[in-house]
Amino acid sequence: MNTYPSAYEKNIIIKSKDLKGNIFVIKCGGSLLSNKIYLDQIIKEISQMYHLGIKIILIHGGGNEINDISKKFHISPKFLNGQRITDKETMEIVQLSLHGKTNRNIISCFNKYNVNSVGMSGQDSNTIEANIRDEKLGYVGNITHVNLNLIEHLLNGNYLPVISSLATDKQGNTYNINADIMAAEIALATSADKFLILSDIDGIYDDFSNKNSLYNEISLNQIKKGVDDNKFTNGMLPKLEACSLIINKKKMNCQIINGKIKNNILESLIFNKSIGTKII
Ligand SMILES: Nc1ncnc2c1ncn2[C@@H]1O[C@H](COP(=O)(O)OP(=O)(O)O)[C@@H](O)[C@H]1O
Numbered sequence: 001m002n003t004y005p006s007a008y009e010k011n012i013i014i015k016s017k018d019l020k021g022n023i024f025v026i027k028c029g030g031s032l033l034s035n036k037i038y039l040d041q042i043i044k045e046i047s048q049m050y051h052l053g054i055k056i057i058l059i060h061g062g063g064n065e066i067n068d069i070s071k072k073f074h075i076s077p078k079f080l081n082g083q084r085i086t087d088k089e090t091m092e093i094v095q096l097s098l099h100g101k102t103n104r105n106i107i108s109c110f111n112k113y114n115v116n117s118v119g120m121s122g123q124d125s126n127t128i129e130a131n132i133r134d135e136k137l138g139y140v141g142n143i144t145h146v147n148l149n150l151i152e153h154l155l156n157g158n159y160l161p162v163i164s165s166l167a168t169d170k171q172g173n174t175y176n177i178n179a180d181i182m183a184a185e186i187a188l189a190t191s192a193d194k195f196l197i198l199s200d201i202d203g204i205y206d207d208f209s210n211k212n213s214l215y216n217e218i219s220l221n222q223i224k225k226g227v228d229d230n231k232f233t234n235g236m237l238p239k240l241e242a243c244s245l246i247i248n249k250k251k252m253n254c255q256i257i258n259g260k261i262k263n264n265i266l267e268s269l270i271f272n273k274s275i276g277t278k279i280i
């Protein structure tokens with residue numbers, strides 16, 4: 001077996017020298033994680049960066065898997081503005097699916113690539129505190145505080161935190177949080193160098209039915225107008241809320257790219273290629 005690095009891998013090593021110690025917060029959507037080929041490809045690229053000294057925090061979704069398991073329990077998934085309506089029973093399914101299955105699968109995959117990954121949820125060590133976001137959504141949380149102790153401990157020990165989007169409060173309640181929004185809050189709290197959202201689409205379209213209408217860059221004003229004009233719907237809404245949170249508060253590189261395409265993560269984070277949609 002050829003174990004010498006390829007020309008591409010050599011370029012990654014050269015480019016990564018200046019990025020050693022940087023913090024990259026990556027959010028990966030459930031649409032990618034339920035596919036073994038995409039999961040493996042994504043974890044492999046993240047592992048390459050980890051082994052070159054970049055500090056990565058991975059926050060994952062798993063919405064489609066939650067839908068599948070809900071249906072097995074004869075519960076039909078319901079959403080409001082891209083957020084799952086989460087009653088008590090649904091909350092149990094969210095925990096089971098998101099943390100019991102998706103989070104575990106990701107850790108198993110990192111183990112293949114020799115990465116010291118640690119699975120946790122926002123509940124662990126009170127990392128993500130929340131309260132009720134909207135009575136209509138049930139146990140969906142609105143993040144009130146990010147406690148960085150555990151994440152910092154892990155990063156300092158060269159562990160890679162893999163975080164499922166559950167949160168807690170001081171009364172011992174558990175909340176379901178959209179993973180895009182949790183990822184953005186963690187990127188802000190850690191003052192990450194880069195924030196990347198991986199999904200199953202190339203980025204943000206002006207008109208989702210027209211694949212020539214992809215935005216290479218989009219401003220907060222364009223986002224606001226597009227939301228008012230119903231150009232962005234369903235799962236795109238929390239992504240836009242997440243990116244807006246970031247751009248409103250910090251100057252951070254913030255991009256939505258297609259995680260299905262091989263090397264897209266490296267092209268974006270290491271080679272600064274303008275793929276997908278950059279939020280400006
Ligand atoms: N204007 C738009 N541009 C891109 N995607 C859009 C747009 N409007 C709605 N969407 C929807 O948002 C989805 C991405 O959100 P979601 O399914 O939650 O992904 P993930 O599982 O990666 O978080 C796309 O698959 C698409 O159906």
Ligand SMILES: CC(=O)N[C@@H](CCC(=O)OP(=O)(O)O)C(=O)O
Binds near residue numbers: 083
């Ligand atoms: C409140 C809310 O909607 N939570 C999400 C959490 C998972 C998620 O965000 O998954 P994706 O990234 O795959 O969409 C849900 O229950 O589907």
